[in-house]
Amino acid sequence: MLKVLLDRKAASLYNSVRSLTAWELGRNAAFFIVGFWMLFGLHVGFFRVLAHIHKVELIGPLLVWKLTGMTLLTTFSMVVLSSLIIALTTLFYSFDLPFLMNAPVPSRVVFIEKSIETTFFSSWMILLVLAPYVLALGRVRDLTPGFYLAFASMMPPFVVLAAAFGMAFTLGLMFLFPSSRTRDAIWLMSSCSMGVVYVLLRLSEPEKLARPDMLAVVAEYLNYLQTPTAPWMPSGWMTRALEAVAKGDFGASFWKPFSVLWGSAAAVYAALVLLADRTYAAGYSGAQESGRRHRSQDVSYYKEQEWLAGWPKAAALAVLLWKERKAFFRDVKHWSQIVLILALASVYLFSIQRLPLETPDLKNLVAFLNLGIAGFVISSLGLRFTFPSISTEGRAFWVVKAAPVGVDTLMRAKFLFTLVPMTLLSTALVLMSNHLLLADRFIATLSFVTILAMTFTLCGMGVGFGSIFPKFNIPNIHQLESSAGGFVYMAAALFYIGLTIAFEAWPVQMHFRERFGHPGPWDYLGLALCGACLVVLNVVAFALPWWLGRRHLETYEEK
Amino acid sequence: MIEFSGVVKRFGDLTAVHRLDLKVEKGEIFGFLGPNGAGKTTTVKLLTGLLRPTEGTVKLAGLDVVRDTTAAKKKMGLVPDEPFVYPKLTGVEFLRFVGDLYEVPLEAQKKRIPELLEMFELRPWGGELAETYSHGMRQKLVLAANLLHEPEVLVLDEPLVGLDPKSARLVKEIFQTLSTRGCTLFMCTHVLEIAERLCSRVGIMISGKLTALGTVSELKGGKDASRLEDVFLELTGGSEYAALLKHL
Numbered sequence: 163m164l165k166v167l168l169d170r171k172a173a174s175l176y177n178s179v180r181s182l183t184a185w186e187l188g189r190n191a192a193f194f195i196v197g198f199w200m201l202f203g204l205h206v207g208f209f210r211v212l213a214h215i216h217k218v219e220l221i222g223p224l225l226v227w228k229l230t231g232m233t234l235l236t237t238f239s240m241v242v243l244s245s246l247i248i249a250l251t252t253l254f255y256s257f258d259l260p261f262l263m264n265a266p267v268p269s270r271v272v273f274i275e276k277s278i279e280t281t282f283f284s285s286w287m288i289l290l291v292l293a294p295y296v297l298a299l300g301r302v303r304d305l306t307p308g309f310y311l312a313f314a315s316m317m318p319p320f321v322v323l324a325a326a327f328g329m330a331f332t333l334g335l336m337f338l339f340p341s342s343r344t345r346d347a348i349w350l351m352s353s354c355s356m357g358v359v360y361v362l363l364r365l366s367e368p369e370k371l372a373r374p375d376m377l378a379v380v381a382e383y384l385n386y387l388q389t390p391t392a393p394w395m396p397s398g399w400m401t402r403a404l405e406a407v408a409k410g411d412f413g414a415s416f417w418k419p420f421s422v423l424w425g426s427a428a429a430v431y432a433a434l435v436l437l438a439d440r441t442y443a444a445g446y447s448g449a450q451e452s453g454r455r456h457r458s459q460d461v462s463y464y465k466e467q468e469w470l471a472g473w474p475k476a477a478a479l480a481v482l483l484w485k486e487r488k489a490f491f492r493d494v495k496h497w498s499q500i501v502l503i504l505a506l507a508s509v510y511l512f513s514i515q516r517l518p519l520e521t522p523d524l525k526n527l528v529a530f531l532n533l534g535i536a537g538f539v540i541s542s543l544g545l546r547f548t549f550p551s552i553s554t555e556g557r558a559f560w561v562v563k564a565a566p567v568g569v570d571t572l573m574r575a576k577f578l579f580t581l582v583p584m585t586l587l588s589t590a591l592v593l594m595s596n597h598l599l600l601a602d603r604f605i606a607t608l609s610f611v612t613i614l615a616m617t618f619t620l621c622g623m624g625v626g627f628g629s630i631f632p633k634f635n636i637p638n639i640h641q642l643e644s645s646a647g648g649f650v651y652m653a654a655a656l657f658y659i660g661l662t663i664a665f666e667a668w669p670v671q672m673h674f675r676e677r678f679g680h681p682g683p684w685d686y687l688g689l690a691l692c693g694a695c696l697v698v699l700n701v702v703a704f705a706l707p708w709w710l711g712r713r714h715l716e717t718y719e720e721k
Numbered sequence: 722m723i724e725f726s727g728v729v730k731r732f733g734d735l736t737a738v739h740r741l742d743l744k745v746e747k748g749e750i751f752g753f754l755g756p757n758g759a760g761k762t763t764t765v766k767l768l769t770g771l772l773r774p775t776e777g778t779v780k781l782a783g784l785d786v787v788r789d790t791t792a793a794k795k796k797m798g799l800v801p802d803e804p805f806v807y808p809k810l811t812g813v814e815f816l817r818f819v820g821d822l823y824e825v826p827l828e829a830q831k832k833r834i835p836e837l838l839e840m841f842e843l844r845p846w847g848g849e850l851a852e853t854y855s856h857g858m859r860q861k862l863v864l865a866a867n868l869l870h871e872p873e874v875l876v877l878d879e880p881l882v883g884l885d886p887k888s889a890r891l892v893k894e895i896f897q898t899l900s901t902r903g904c905t906l907f908m909c910t911h912v913l914e915i916a917e918r919l920c921s922r923v924g925i926m927i928s929g930k931l932t933a934l935g936t937v938s939e940l941k942g943g944k945d946a947s948r949l950e951d952v953f954l955e956l957t958g959g960s961e962y963a964a965l966l967k968h969l
């Protein structure tokens with residue numbers, strides 16, 4: 163039975179590989195190459211950090227293993243958290259579930275298949291990032307292939323254990339709280355806790371490891387290093403086993419943690435399957451029910467109408483914005499994402515504050531380059547929220563399409579709806595960073611004006627590209643992020659950000675000449691030229707995708 | 722009121738609608754019949770501007786549906802074959818949304834929305850998200866939305882699918898009332914009894930071609946005894962179903 167289900171996956175994978183168009187093939191190749199270089203860069207970074215730490219006198223090797231233990235613990239908790247979230251979709255909301263649950267397949271088999279899927283999807287990306295670390299570790303310590311082999315042999319139970327915990331949590335949640343409102347609340351809470359974990363991890367300041375002088379008492383520091391990180395966790399077992407192998411010891415000190423890891427993975431997974439036997443079917447049936455909640459049936463004015471009251475022909479825009487707001491905030495998934503974004507923003511600012519920058523000049527330079535990072539944050543959020551916003555009309559798109567409003571009104575509503583929060587976030591990031599970095603007046607003004615323009619243009623690009631590549635009937639809106647259109651949007655956005663920074667580099671250079679006291683630092687012709695380039699860049703980057711998207715939506719015919 | 726002239730719609734190498742010429746007068750209830758895949762839904766989408774004709778023009782109250790889109794859409798209401806609505810809006814909010822899109826004054830909405838919900842027996846559900854609605858409830862919600870903005874032309878794609886007998890009866894009465902008030906109805910249906918009882922004229926489309934057009938009695942060819950079903954089966958070659966049954 164399980165084989166039938168897995169064969170189906172293999173067949174659809176084979177079909178989608180076989181039907182790849184040249185464009186898709188090229189895109190995948192591009193993804194692959196970019197991804198490879200990113201991993202390579204990560205490897206170089208890990209290698210340099212590890213090599214640096216390893217050279218610290220006396221305690222170098224200790225430090226390396228301490229760091230490895232922390233890395234594995236982080237990996238473990240990330241797999242737990244992501245499996246917890248992914249399990250919700252794979253186990254309970256997959257679109258093939260109604261079919262599978264009706265088919266004469268035992269629900270245990272369905273669960274096992276879906277648990278494999280969950281484990282895979284919740285771990286592959288994290289493992290991909292871990293690989294350069296392990297490679298760096300091996301290179302720093304001159305380790306043999308046996309080490310990598312031992313590592314690879316311990317990865318499956320490690321990942322299965324982590325994913326099993328996440329799935330057990332989700333199973334229990336869905337079983338205990340069949341009413342969806344309670345479930346939503348708990349879901350939100352768990353994503354909040356994920357945000358908190360994330361912030362805490364950052365606040366634990368792992369960089370302190372590299373600076374023994376920061377911990378006052380040397381003995382205390384040594385003690386800290388020698389106690390393994392969370393020894394009772396699978397990551398602790400794994401660290402011990404790896405440490406043994408690194409010493410060339412394949413004896414008891416390797417076998418013991420190794421077999422504990424495998425043994426407990428098997429036991430925990432078996433327990434999970436037993437748990438699923440009792441809870442999965444009931445939880446699935448609960449998941450079908452949507453929350454019942456009576457809302458007001460009043461017909462009255464809404465805020466958008468007041469805000470846009472003075473504007474001509476803004477009635478349709480107002481009602482579209484109102485609908486957008488209602489629909490957006492009723493989806494708990496959005497709430498939990500907002501929590502995560504706020505966590506991300508605080509980590510971002512915290513990292514800026516901790517940058518070891520000695521001189522005011524360096525700080526100002528970083529304040530300028532920070533624009534690029536802020537732009538990157540905005541465009542990635544755009545990939546998640548702005549780009550899919552047209553497609554979220556979904557199968558109800560006909561309502562607007564058949565109504566006497568142009569698609570450009572719809573686009574404008576989507577644009578305005580994302581513009582406001584994005585601008586708040588991006589200006590907050592830039593203003594706070596400038597404050598932390600003590601940016602001077604020129605840099606502060608320049609970066610503020612730039613981030614305003616950038617956010618405006620990036621939101622326009624998001625809606626524009628979203629209209630060029632809409633998908634109104636996909637089962638899961640997150641599939642859009644990894645679609646061809648999402649890739650094109652992201653590439654265009656990054657190109658735009660790069661060009662913006664490039665056009666501003668010259669004026670910034672003039673500014674620095676002034677700071678350094680060079681005579682006649684300002685080249686006014688150059689300034690005007692850069693300004694003109696920026697204006698043209700923004701107009702084109704905004705208007706071109708917008709215009710193309712509008713035309714595409716006007717003539718859009720469903721496939 | 723509605724005028725198709727020389728309309729062709731191709732999807733790749735498939736011609737879904739083949740040179741359609743058709744006029745429907747004001748206040749008519751026009752029934753559009755045909756086997757599955759004949760091109761009825763495609764015609765409806767061409768009429769409502771969801772699809773653009775490959776050739777020919779579609780006019781509504783003298784307005785070209787492609788060129789004067791907004792003006793034409795203002796006069797038109799649509800009940801599509803699959804009543805998808807926004808899952809995260811309540812029934813009342815959906816009506817409010819449609820009302821504002823079609824610029825129905827707030828005072829009229831305040832009065833009409835509760836009335837319409839009452840009429841379609843949706844009142845207890847008006848404050849709940851549409852994602853909890855059944856198919857029939859969504860169908861009725863879409864119908865209510867169309868009555869809210871009082872279109873001159875109402876286009877319906879199988880409006881009775883999924884309605885319970887009581888609602889179906891109600892809807893049929895509504896159609897008749899609308900027609901006496903001067904509203905033009907263009908309706909696709911598979912229920913021949915409706916075509917016979919309600920429609921002033923019917924057209925039968927087969928493989929994208931309009932093969933028969935006229936009042937029900939004209940189609941019957943004056944033979945009172947024969948039923949519309951027989952005429953339909955004769956035209957669509959459905960009388961060979963005995964041959965198909967042998968696969969069972």
Ligand SMILES: Nc1ncnc2c1ncn2[C@@H]1O[C@H](COP(=O)(O)OP(=O)(O)OP(=O)(O)O)[C@@H](O)[C@H]1O
Binds near residue numbers: 721737763
């Ligand atoms: N977007 C599309 N792309 C390609 N082909 C289409 C598309 N929409 C419809 N078709 C094809 O056009 C033909 C007519 O389809 P249509 O939906 O109009 O039929 P119908 O008369 O409404 O049928 P039914 O009674 O089943 O609703 C079919 O062969 C269908 O496969």
Ligand SMILES: [Mg+2]
Binds near residue numbers: 761762763802878
């Ligand atoms: Mg149809």
